[in-house]
Every structure is written in structure tokens, then in C-alpha cells.
Amino acid sequence: MKIIVARSAGFCFGVNRAIEMVNGLLGKGKKVCTLGPIIHNPQTLAQLEARGVKIVESPDEVPPDATIVIRSHGVPNTVQDAILARKIDCVDATCPFVAKIHKIVSNAASEGRTVLIAGDCSHPEVQGIKGHCSGNCYVFKNAEELRNILQNIPHDNKNAPCVVAQTTFSVSEWENCLKIIKRVYTNATIFDTICNATAMRQSEAASLSRCCDAMIVIGGRQSSNTAKLRDVCGKNCNTYLIETADELPLAALKGAECIGITAGASTPASIIKEVLDTMSEINEGAGQNLTENNAEGN
Ligand code: F3S
Secondary structure, three states, X not given: OEEEEOOOOOOOHHHHHHHHHHHHHHHOOOEEEEEOOOOOXXXXXXXXXXXXXXXXXXXXXXXOOEEEEXXXXXXOHHHHHHHHHHOOEEEEOOOHHHHHXXXXXXXXXXXXXXXXXXXXXXXXXXXXXXOOOOOOEEEEOOHHHHHHHHHOOOOOHHHOOEEEEOOOOOHHHHHHHHHHHHHHOOOOEEOOOOOHHXXXXXXXXXXXXXXXXXXXXXXXXXXXXXXXXXXXXXXXXXXXXXXXXXXXOHHHHOOOOEEEEXXXXXXXXXXXXXXXXXXXXXXXXHHHHEEEOOOOOO
16 A cells, blocks of 8 residues: 655644744743634644643633733734733734735725625634625625625626635635636736645645545544545545544555545644554555655646
């Protein structure tokens, strides 16, 4: 059995930065509260909890001597205001790529433009982006939802919208949606805000899954970018989403000649290694066939 690990598997820049910020605070002996889970990975969350990190739903729950950490997804303006009002220490780990979207939509709204956001309405990143739009703002997660929205807003170019995407939005769905927008408006302002890390991870996962008999996608079940990787790979071969090595579907993988592995942006390297070690143990001679993906279409 050949095992190929995607190069892009694991922590992205923004998640890594957020975790380092929390570790930095803990290293200084600070009490830390994160506004929502800092990462969609239950194992990492359990480790942080064991070190005293508390997850809070609102700034109101933070003790006066603790530091609140805003996670990489970012938050709406109203939450930033609530933190300021409480006068508690705050470390903002909003990913700079997400912060850039906040600026774009905030500027567009202040010019009176309608903002269209490609993304999952219930995702905290999208909630945060919406929270920086003071004017008309609509969220769509696919072409069908976009068409419904376009039926209800003006189609003249004077009111052409500003369009952005959740950083982890599907690249292919984004392209479909842009075609529709461009048919309706000649001068919509379109910002391709899908994160490069996401785009690379998805395209590598797609090419890897095309040449494998099965794919293992490692990541939290609550992680949207992990779910997208599973969907992308699932189009090409049998794909299994697992959170830890214990969940490896060993029976289903029996007989597979080539297995690909990728992992979501919030999957620590230690868990990827555990999965690899377990697969190597069950695969006689797997050490010789363990490969890092090193070319597109590999
Ligand atoms: Fe930031 Fe991209 Fe990660 S937007 S949080 S680096 S997926």
C-alpha cells in the first residue's frame, strides 16, 4: 500500500498564529478566555482546557483579571465594542486575511453599496464579516441562493454590489457564482478573498484524490474547511473524515493500493503523525511507500 500525504495538510498561517498567541499568554502566566473555540479541533481544545484556557460565548463572561482572545475567524464590530466597554485585556488573533475582508465590506457599506458574501451564514467568520457591514448585506452559499437574492435587489450598474467570499469558500462554487453576478452587473466590485491556503489545500486534495483509491481527511467534524476537503475528495474516490487515528476505517481501507492523506487548517501536526504511524504499523513495509505529495497531480 502506498500512502501519500498532501503537502498542504495541517495548520494554516492564521490558525498557527492564533494558537501561538494563546500559548504566548499562557507562557506569561495570564488567565486566558477565548471567545468561542480557538480552533475546530477537539484534541487541541482539550489540551488548552487542561492548561486553564476557558471558552466563553460573550465578553460579559470574562473575569476582570483575564485576557480575552478573539480567534482567527474575527468578530462583528458590536463584539469589539462590548470588549472595549468592559475594559478587559484583549488579544486580537483575527487572521489578517479576514481583517482585510472586514475593511473591504466596511468601506463598501460606507459608500452605500450592497455587499454580497459568498459563505455559510451560520459560520462565525461570516457573522463577523456581516457585522462590519452597516448597510444592505446578503449571504449566499451557492448559485441557487445567489439567484434568489439577485431577484430581489436592483440590477442597475449604479447600484452594483461589492462581492467577497468567506476565506474557506469552495473555489469551484465561487467561480460558478461569479459567472452569474457578471451576467447581471458589468461593474460589480469583486474581491476574491478565498484564502490561498484554502485554495491550495482544496486543489491539492482534488488532484491527490484523483490518483488514490481512498482518501483520509483528518480534521474536526465542526470544521468547515475540513468538510469541504471531504466533499472535494469524495467526488473522486472513497473518502473518510476522521478526527484521530482511532477512527481510521481499517476494514474499508483493506485492499487499497494507494491512500492519500490530507488535513484541515486546524489539524495539529501531531495528529497527522499519529494517523501516519498507525497506518504504517498496519501496513507491512509502508515505510518504503510513505510519500509526501511533491507534484501537482501526484
Ligand atoms: Fe487565515 Fe487562511 Fe487560515 S484566512 S485563518 S490563513 S485559512
